[in-house]
Amino acid sequence: QDIPPATPGNIPIKKALIVYLSRTNNTKAVAGIIHKEIGGTLVALELETPYPANYQTTVQQVARENETGFLPPLRTRIANMEQYDVVFVGFPTWGMQLPPPMKSFLKQYDLSGKTVVPFNTNAGYGVGSSMETVKALAPKSTVLEGFSTRGGIERDGVLFVMEGEKEKRVQNEIRAWLKRIKLVDKEE
Numbered sequence: 643q644d645i646p647p648a649t650p651g652n653i654p655i656k657k658a659l660i661v662y663l664s665r666t667n668n669t670k671a672v673a674g675i676i677h678k679e680i681g682g683t684l685v686a687l688e689l690e691t692p693y694p695a696n697y698q699t700t701v702q703q704v705a706r707e708n709e710t711g712f713l714p715p716l717r718t719r720i721a722n723m724e725q726y727d728v729v730f731v732g733f734p735t736w737g738m739q740l741p742p743p744m745k746s747f748l749k750q751y752d753l754s755g756k757t758v759v760p761f762n763t764n765a766g767y768g769v770g771s772s773m774e775t776v777k778a779l780a781p782k783s784t785v786l787e788g789f790s791t792r793g794g795i796e797r798d799g800v801l802f803v804m805e806g807e808k809e810k811r812v813q814n815e816i817r818a819w820l821k822r823i824k825l826v827d828k829e830e
């Protein structure tokens with residue numbers, strides 16, 4: 643899924659990689675909007691062993707993984723990381739933290755010298771410590787201001803919400819954010 647790069651802003655984008663983790667497709671939708679605006683390569687982060695379908699079981703597993711620092715092995719492989727100079731990392735908030743698979747990704751790949759751009763969806767409790775963890779796990783990268791929006795509330799059976807008016811609003815917020823962090827210089 644390669645689209646040529648968008649018109650470069652103040653930061654000349656050679657090539658962007660957009661990596662995202664998504665269970666109920668809200669973060670995936672945000673990733674898709676960013677991809678349309680920026681171009682580059684869009685990659686879903688997949689695990690060797692997927693999380694259970696059951697929400698509560700997943701919550702408990704994630705809590706254990708966060709406690710022990712377990713890094714779930716990834717099935718996804720990024721070929722030629724050197725070709726990218728901007729790496730977007732997208733994730734839901736899980737247990738008020740960065741989800742373990744995104745910790746795996748940031749530990750596994752050397753993003754030194756690259757620009758890292760976090761984005762997030764959550765059930766309304768915010769990003770927790772996730773943005774700080776991205777910075778800590780990409781110590782030699784320039785980490786730009788992240789984007790976050792309210793997604794689903796799986797606990798209450800609210801799954802995918804990025805459609806209709808909500809999707810349009812998020813699209814506008816993303817455009818404004820990309821301009822603010824100078825990754826696009828397009829006028830509306």
Ligand SMILES: Cc1cc2nc3c(=O)[nH]c(=O)nc-3n(C[C@H](O)[C@H](O)[C@H](O)COP(=O)(O)O)c2cc1C
Pocket residue numbers: 663664665666667668669670697700701704733734735736737738739763764765766767768792793794795796801
């Ligand atoms: C295991 C798990 C833990 C979660 N923990 C939180 C949380 O701590 N705070 C929060 O606001 N939302 C939490 N959520 C809700 C998700 O962040 C929210 O539904 C998000 O939009 C899901 O993104 P996705 O559709 O890309 O998977 C959690 C969801 C799951 C599955």
